[in-house]
Amino acid sequence: MSMFHGLSAFPITPCNASGEVDTDTLGHLITRLEDAKVNSIGLLGSTGSYAYLSRAERLRAIKAAVATLTNTPLIVGVGALRTDDVVAYAQDAQVAGADALLLAPVSYTPLTQDEAFAHFETVAKATDLPISIYNNPGTTHFNFSLPLLQRLADIPNIQAVKMPLPAGEIADDLAQLRAALPHDFAIGYSADWGCAAGLLAGADAWYTAIGGTLPKPAMALTKAAQSGDVDLTAKLQAALQPLWTEVQAYGSIRVAYTIARHLGLTDAVPPLPVQLPPAEVEARIIAALEHLDLSKRLRPA
């Protein structure tokens, strides 16, 4: 099992209004994830607001995570608009002690497939760390063609992909990717509500946003799906469904902050212009958390 297998949990990066990272709170959030035995930490993912953080603050977050973790692999998001900035962030992460990188083709001018390839190739050559391709069209608005994924998989330290949920069946999507990519290339999914189905179908990883704040339910769902227990997976999915519904409507980052604040983990808010969801949505998220607790009591598995 490489570090790109199992549950990769993405915490928020609590910051003040100026974008300075609250490293004490971040350390506490990461300790919760390690205590829940997640398989890796996904620091500075989309839920971790990496795109809104300066180079200095990204580095402070990485150093805090490295200082906190004892034996859980640390995957660090290094996406940025400029290739030279990504190279610098990747080298910072390596020097600071990250175990792996996650790279999204962040764009303003929409990128061509060849431009994205060159971007990834340049970054991969500038680091010794293994890289997971962060395929997230919802934020980057870039779509990887299958031939582009194949070209990238030929680069030695590009070893994994974090896929969005497909329009069709996830098992079909996974089978198509398996057939096209090297046998040891790790294929994982994100978009929390569909990922247990991915694990049941044999995906290598679930990159979870909600699991960065609720690691125990996410680990329980991961184990159920990895063990092929379809019934238990369905029950745990049902318990989480009210939360997934809010995530689908309001986005992982707004929901994760709402949960973390409700649990008393932080009083941080997302970076403006991103805001917490409106009060009525917050109430539904809290009700969904209570539904989750109730479900767990009813179904102690």
Added chain:
Amino acid sequence: MSMFHGLSAFPITPCNASGEVDTDTLGHLITRLEDAKVNSIGLLGSTGSYAYLSRAERLRAIKAAVATLTNTPLIVGVGALRTDDVVAYAQDAQVAGADALLLAPVSYTPLTQDEAFAHFETVAKATDLPISIYNNPGTTHFNFSLPLLQRLADIPNIQAVKMPLPAGEIADDLAQLRAALPHDFAIGYSADWGCAAGLLAGADAWYTAIGGTLPKPAMALTKAAQSGDVDLTAKLQAALQPLWTEVQAYGSIRVAYTIARHLGLTDAVPPLPVQLPPAEVEARIIAALEHLDLSKRLRPA
């Protein structure tokens, strides 16, 4: 006529590989625009790669433009992911002597309508300069609802909008906007191939990417359309069509750099990961320029 009327020409911002602005070349590009009597300069637009530039380099570009211009209004793009960064860029622009601002809702986490409103409101309160709303879903992936535009138009120094081309008839789109917005709110369009139709229909402005490098053909087209000369407008459009075709396929920024390099104005390239188009596209762009020259000789108007 406010500064948000007529032809607003957006130059590239020539930089070295590290993103440092070549202010001498930028000054020369801007002088060409002023000599062609464009109605305003759109500095640091999408074609001016603003999203890829640091605060310090944006400010250097603004200072170079202010130092160069004699009597053409300077509109400065100030978009960024973080609201506090945009406030800082807006204040930099005002202090440096810009005449107006152009603000796009740059996003990574997709923004809600309310979040975009708060973002614009915060920036508008932080500056005395008039602001044009930069509505460019092709790069920001944000769509302004008509009610949001109405709310924004109620803010005193938000005085204009730069619209994308509509899916339907531009005259219908303009009529709908005119009916919904204050009578003195300036409505302009971008996406070069459709803007002469906008001016013919009575739009206030054409925000031009190609006109930032080819100001004379763009001014000729602007004058033809503003004077209601449908036949001449059609002829000038036809002369430019081969160029529009490449812009539609490869994007304004790649085409603008190709033209500027071909004309000997600069040897700069776009900021990586954005690249110049492939050689066969460059050849077609050069052929399109020759077609334009030939058309102008044939139709000296």
